[in-house]
Amino acid sequence: MSLYEIIGGILIIIGAAFLFLGGLGILRMPDVYNRLQAGTKATTMGAMSLILGVGVVKMEDSWTWIVKMSIIIIFIAISNPISSHALARAMYRRKRYPFIKSSDKNMDAYREIIEKEEKDEKTVMNDQ
Amino acid sequence: MKKTIVIFILAAFGYFLAITFLAPEFESNRNRNGVKNVYLDKTVSELKTANTVTAIVVNFRGFDTLGEVTVLFLAATALGSILFKKRHHIGERTVMLPASSIVGSGAKLIFPAIILLGAYVFIHGHLTPGGGFQGGTIIATGFLLMLISYRDFSISHNILSVIESLAGILFVVFGLLGFMNGGTFLQNFMGTGVLNDLFSGGVIPIIYILVGFKVAAELTGLIYTILHEKG
Structure with a gap:
């Protein structure tokens, strides 16, 4: 194993670990903003580290790989924060406010709100 | 009565399922489909095109691609006319x-x-994966991004239809040029050049660039119509 492969492998493992934590965060966090935070931070770091690792491993063949991977990393660095910003802004505009008073071990904070809304709609329909 | 029908349908389903699983695999009668070998051999040796899919889509069955482009054009036009009518009604x-x-x-x-x-x-449709349809779709996503970022971003429908019509007409013109030079519609009449060169493959890259322009213009017009239907 060459030095390139060792360094690249370490970067890829770090990226994979971050992506796993991001997935876990999306599954475990209670509300939209926490989920976005977990998803975005982990995907940005995870994907960047993984792509950089691939570039370093392939640098043994030719140095152009690291340039290509840098371009992809720049693209992710621009697009990923912007998209999560737009998502968070849209959710704020839809009046899904951060969940502060959450009951303990609550996996999905919005379930209560959504169920309540559905119940209200049903009662409205029954009244009609 | 119902039970008999259900049993009959289930029996028919089971029969066809059994046929599917009991039939010989594709590998065993490989000699029957010789057309695959023709495609694979001729693509590299005669057309000098690295991407076999592109060679099949644009050259071997280029006439079908012309039909596909026409179908896309008709679908875009029909959707546009429906949405236009709807917008007038709602107002x-x-x-x-x-x-x-x-x-x-x-x-x-x-x-x-x-x-x-x-x-x-x-x-690079003839060298790397992708081609006219895919590239056109990517360009349309770029315009979609601009349209949802800026509400007053406007695209002229006239320019779009001019690009679309020009690309479509040039597609047919290149087909007819093949008719004059080689003998069949969409014949590859230009020199094929060297494999893996950017200028290689004869008319394949030219036609795929035209398809790319056409698809991009069509899908951009479609997105614009849909986005501005509701406001």
Whole structure:
């Protein structure tokens, strides 16, 4: 194993670990903003580290790989924060406010709100 | 009565399922489909095209591709006419909030890169995976990004239809040129050049670039019509 492969492998493992934590965060966090935070931070770091690792491993063949991977990393660095910003802004505009008073071990904070809304709609329909 | 029908349907389903699983595998009667070998051999040796899929789509069955492009054009036109009529009937528009300035400046930054990627995909259609349809779709996503970032971003329908018509007419013209020079419609009459060169493959890259322009114009017009239908 060459030095390139060792360094690249370490970067890829770090990226994979971050992506796993991001997935876990999306599954475990209670509300939209926490989920976005977990998803975005982990995907940005995870994907960047993984792509950089691939570039370093392939640098043994030719140095152009690291340039290509840098371009992809720049693209992710621009697009990923912007998209999560737009998502968070849209959710704020839809009046899904951060969940502060959450009951303990609550996996999905919005379930209560959504169920309540559905119940209200049903009662409205029954009244009609 | 119902039970008999259900049993009959289940029996028929089971029969066809059994046929499917008991039939010989594809590998065993490989000699029967010789057309595959023709495609694979001729693509590299005669057409000098690295991407076999492109060679099949544009050259071996280029006439079908012309039909596909026409179908896409008709679908876009029909959807546009339906939405246009609907908008006239409703006559009111809901005001949508503009996107934030972060999204706007980010979209400005990314938009040229998306257009460049789309152009790259359809120019290198005969060398790398991708081609006219894919590159055109990528360009249309770039315009979609601009349309949702800036509410007042407008595209002239006249320019779009001019690009679309020109690309379609040139497709047919290249087909007819093959008719004159080689003998069949869409014959590859130009020199094929060297394998893996950018200028190789005869008319294949030219036709795929035209398809790319056509698809990009069509899908952009489609997105524009749909987005401005509700306001």
